[in-house]
Amino acid sequence: MAAAQVLKSEWTKIKSVQSTVWTLGLAVLFTVGLGFLISLLAKDQFAKMNARERLFADPTFTSFAGTSLGQLAMIVFGVLVVGNEYSTGMIRTSLAAVPRRGTFLAAKLVVxxxxxxxxxLVTSFVTFFVGQAALGPYKASIGDPGVLRAVIGCALYMTLIAVFAMGVTMILRSPMLSLGILMPIFFLLAPILGGVEATRKIGQYLPDQAGTKIMQVVAPEDNTAPYGPWGGLGIMVVWVVVALVCGWLVLKRRDA
Incomplete structure (x- = not known):
């Protein structure tokens, strides 16, 4: 099967499964809605800050607070894109049509x-402008140093979350098992390790803890990470690459 046909096939699979489309819609809703709400609540907090506190205030990162919930939907999207093939048995048909498993995986990842x-990307820009409108006089401008990088970085972060989930699901070959592992990692393990002083040095190298640095314009006062925004995103990319390579090896060596 030609590459164009493989890409078209993967696109057809995604758009024909309503649950995958809905998860992307929920990612937008959660990220924008929660970001707006938290920015609105943070407006009063910004007004009460003293001079020192305002040095570490980051209105841009505040507007991206909704990504903590939006990434949940992106994880589910990544899991469903791969996991639906295994749960329905469609993986056998797909691999029969595209025997070259590397081509099959590459097409799925690209689409x-x-x-x-x-x-x-659309979500991150909407979230930023909606959040800044809620912050009123304490808002940041898209032209301020580091802001555009943070907005685009938010889109990169959310995309990498979805791709990482795809890699993990390719390894585990089960949507339920994948969600059962990814959810505790991102919503229990990472916050606990990152929030406890004794384990913070370990937690800061987890994919989400490192990746969210790209959305920060101002480093927090208690920042101890030995890397900057791009370094944090680089660490997350390493996690994603490892997951994808392992997923490809499992796909290559095991029967459908």
Whole structure:
């Protein structure tokens, strides 16, 4: 099967499954809605800050607070894109049509990754402008140093979350098992390790803890990470690459 046909096939699979489309819609809703609400509540907090506290205030990062919930939907999207093939048995048909498993995986990653990035990019810009409107006089401008990088970085972060979930699901070959592992990692393990002083040095190298640095314009006062925004994103990319390579090896060596 020609590459164009493989890409078209993967696009057809994604758009024909309503649950995958809905998860992207929920990612937008959660990220924008929660970001607006938290920015609105933070407006009074910004007004009460003293001079020192305002040095570490980051209105841009505040507007991206909704990504903590939006990434949940992106994880589910990544899991479903891969996991639906295994849960329905469609993986056998797919691999029969595309025997070259590397081509099959690459096409799935390209189509799902590009779709996730387009949705995430639109979401990040909308989230930023909506959040800054809620902050009123304490808002940041898209032209301020580091702001555009943070906005685009938010889209990159959300996309990488989805792709990482795809890699993990390719390894585990089960949507339920994948969600059962990814959810505790991102919503229990990472916050606990990152929030406890004794384990913070370990937690800061987890994919989400490192990746969210790209969305920060101002480093927090208690920042101890030995890397900057791009370094944090680089650490997350390493996690994603490892997951994808392992997923490809499992796909290559095991029967459908």
């Amino acid at each position: 799902a990754g590009l779709l996730a990035f387009v949705v995430a």
